[in-house]
Amino acid sequence: MCGIFAYYGDRTDAAKIVIKGLKELEYRGYDSWGVAYKTEDEIKITKEVGKIGDIKLTEQKFEKSKIAIGHSRWATHGGVNKKNAHPHSSTNKEIVLVHNGIFENYLEVKTKLEKKGYKFKSDTDTEVIAHLIYEHSKKHNFKDSIKKAIEEIEGRFAIVIINKENNNLIAARKGSPLIVGVGKTEGEYFIASDIPAFLQHTNKVIYLDDNQLLEIKNKNIKFFNLKEEKETKKRIIEIEWNVESAEKGDYPHFMIKEIMEQKDTLSRAINQDSKKIEKLAAAIKNAYGTYFVGCGTAGKVCMVGEYLFAKISKKHINFSFGSEFPNYKDFLTEKTLMLCVSQSGETADTLEAIEIAKSKKVKIASIVNVESSTMARISDITIPIKAGPEKAVASTKATTSQLAILTLLAYACDGGIYKGKQLLINTASQINDMLNPRYEDHIMEIAKKIQHVESMYIIGRGMNYPIALEAAIKLQEVSYIHAEGFAGGELKHGPIALISKNTPVIALVANDDCKKEILANATEVKARGGYIIGVSPENHPVFDYWIKVPDTGNSSPIVNIIPIQILAYQLAVLRKNDPDKPRNLAKSVTVK
């Protein structure tokens, strides 16, 4: 949620470097963008409403500068307009900053500052931080005034600040990510919300931890804990990701690239250290109460996990969305295990759930894609899914890799990790065969037919019920068609009233013990005029349109979601939506 990028070094086109970096971070927010850069004698600020991706660098004129900070916004406080776009500044640009997160008590602080005579130009919480730092700077140096201001800020945030007085740059974080890229020349640094933004410059990184602050002064970078004076030593880490893995290549959009990458990503997820999987499986087996926790798509993956564990290892799992987890706090003990699933590892609701669990001494495990994320670093056990950067807002390849890891864990929990691996290796090879242009054309036929519908529904049973919910998320977020998922058996208790002539209903029909019932549910819908799109290994007379998927037994959730991902993508393109940056959304939801 919101992308931050900053440059400090010897190159003189700092503003352009920042804009280029922000373009890589646009998936985190694309309501507006802005950059502030230091020239010889002042700080210049440029901001615009809209997507930074639409900006042509060659058409932008910036004065020479070696220090710049920038921001791509996902609006929280205040509407989408120029005055609310970042960077924000104190009255005479003494302090200029970019901010990701939410300043929860900003109104209280704003009122206090207003009483002291401060005037506000925007509706944002961020502008309050700029004035607050300036107020403290009357008595303290740049670094200490920031520390003092942070003491008054409640909430999660990442901020990068420059000032009029000197050429120092300061960044701090509490809850929202910030990573430093160490440049190839002495004293050159990039600061960003996510690594792919500076991969074109460097793969050497330093992670800023929670409650830490960094100061770049005279080309030297120093790290401090917010509550301590003395410096904290940090390690430079070389990361494996390369620029190509974060680029679109020949694909028109990241979403379709990432869908197609599932030919490889599944194998990468399952071909990892079995000992780690077995260790976590043993922890789940021995825990008194296990909670699977995630949000959005990752939440639906957790729900599938609940079914997988019930079926494969006869183990009861509790599921909770991150935002609902506080309701279970009274059931947490030292013997509880919490397993969090997250692509980004930065989702605020899930991180907050972890904080609650940690306060009860619960053991934390996580399945994440971004190995450098907060979640990975605060977990006792982390299983990386190794899907590579996922940039489209709609999660695709991360979803199937997370499902694969949970399937493997369920088998391992029953002592059958080898059986699980065999199943998933077979699934990966069938997906490889499935993802070809003919398959896409086949799905395009149905996409064209339903592209103008107002509503559609998806039904599933057993472990494919959460997949029906996930299918609905995929369709909603990129096609903007009203889509809802239901447990097949629940239709007759209400939702069937929504079916009229030609309403599209996707039935997820796996070759499992729910098959007869879900086909019966599809027949009930058809009797009310519904148009049945069957996703199934076999055709059936009730289907008006059949999308064939391989028969993969307990990994049917993985193969069933893939054609829906393709359908959602194609609908987005046909309806002229941007599948990578759907309206109102952001890739990583770092606010509650």
Ligand code: AGP
């Ligand atoms: C997925 O398509 C969504 N964009 C969204 O629901 C996402 O899964 C959710 O915000 C959780 O993100 P995470 O996996 O990074 O924690």
